[in-house]
Amino acid sequence: MEIITTTSALESACKLLSKAPYITVDTEFMRDSTFWPKLCLIQVAGPRSEYIIDPLADGIDLSIFYALMTNQSVIKVFHAARQDIEIFHKEANAIPDPLFDSQVAAMVCGFGESVGYETLVRKLTNGKVDKSSRFSDWSRRPLSEKQLNYAIADVTHLRKIYETLARELAGTDRVAWVSEEMAILQNPETYEQRPENAWKRLKMRVKGKKAVGVLIEVAAWRERQAQERDMPRNRIMKDDALYELANQQPRDLTALENLRAVPRGFSNSRSAASLIDAIKAGLNIDEQDLPQIEESKPLPPGIGPLVELLKVLLKMRAEDHNVAPKLIATVSDLEQIAADDDADVAALHGWRYDIFGKDALALKRGELAISAKGRRLILTRTNF
DSSP, rough: OOEEEEEEHHHHHHHHHTTEEEEEEEEEEOOOOOOOEEEEEEEEETTTTEEEEEETTTTTTOOHHHHHHHHTTTTTEEEEEEEHHHHHHHSSOOOSSSEEEHHHHHHHSSSOOOOOOHHHHHHHHHOOOOGGOOOOOOOOSSOOOOHHHHHHHHHHHHHHHHHHHHHHHHSSSSSHHHHHHHHHHHGGGGGGGOGGGGGGGGGGOOOOOHHHHHHHHHHHHHHHHHHEEEEEEHHHHHHHHHHHHHHOOSSSHHHHHHSSOOOTTGGGSTTTHHHHHHHHHHTTTGGGGGGOOOOOOOOTTOOOHHHHHHHHHHHHHHHHHHHHHHOOOOOOHHHHHHHOTTOGGGGGSSIIIIIHHHHHHHHTTTSSSEEEEEEEEEEEEEEO
C-alpha cells in the first residue's frame, strides 16, 4: 500500500493503473454538517497494486486521477457506487466509464437485495472486514494505521469480488442486465441537484394550487441556501416548516415570525426577506404553469389478493433465475400491474418482462396457475 500526497506520486500511480484491465475504487468522505460531501480519501487498487490518495494533501492536483476515471481501456469497479460518483461528478464533472458496480452485479447473481460489502467479502473471499474504523473522522490528519488498513480493505477484497462476479456473468445475457443498471448510474441527471426540482423530494402535504406553487418556490429557496452556505437542508429549515409556509403563505416578516414551525427569531435573519420573496413568487405562479401532480390513487377494491399472488410469482421467478426480487420489481410495480395491464413500470419491459412481466400478465388473465407439489410451488399453464 502506497500513500499518495503529491501530484508527482499520483501521476506515477495513475500511469501504472492506466495499463490495468480494471481498477477497484472507493472513497471516504464527510457530510454530517455540510450539503456537499467533503472528499477525504480515495482508495484505488489494480490487480497487483494498491494506493491511498490523500485529496486533502497540500497542493495535490487530482486531475490525472479524474482522467483515469474516464479512461475507456480500464474498467472502474465500485461497490454501491452512487455516492462515490456523486462526489466525482461534483468535483470534476467526471463519471467513471466503463463502470462495474459489484452490488448490482451481486443482485443479478442472486446474492440478495442491496447486498453489503462485508457479506460479499465473507462469501466470495472468505475474508473479514474490520468495521471498527467505519465511523472515523476521515478529515483529521494524521490517519492511524488502523484507519488506513480499514480504508484499503475496501478495494483489495473488491478485486476478487469483481473477478468472481465477472466470471459468473461472462457469456450470459445478464451482462446486459448489469449494463442497464450502470447506464442509470452513469447518467449525469442522476446527480444533478437543481433547486427548481427540490420540491420533488417532499411529500405534497399542502392544500390547494396556491400552496403547491409556494411549496415549489420555498423548496427551491431552501436548496439554494443549503448549496450556497454548504449546510444540510434541515439546518436551513425543516420540511415541516416548508409545509406550513406553503399552507399559511405569510406575506411579511411579522406573519412569518408567528408561524410555529419557523425557528424563533428567523424573521430577523438576513435570509428572511428572500424567503418572503420566494413565497410571493410561488403565489404568482399561474396555475396552468404548475406541474401536474398525480395524487396516489387507492387500489381498486378487491385487488389486494392479486397483489399478494404477484408477490409469490415474483419470488418464484427470482429464485428460478437466481436474482434479487427487488431488481425485477417493487411492490409498487406489482400494485400497478395488478391494476393495469399497460402499467408503465420497468417490470413490463426488457429482460424483466421476459423473466417475470409476461408471466404476471398471464397470471392475471387466468392463463397461469400457481399450485403446490410437496414442498414446492409450481407454475401450470391453464386451458381456459
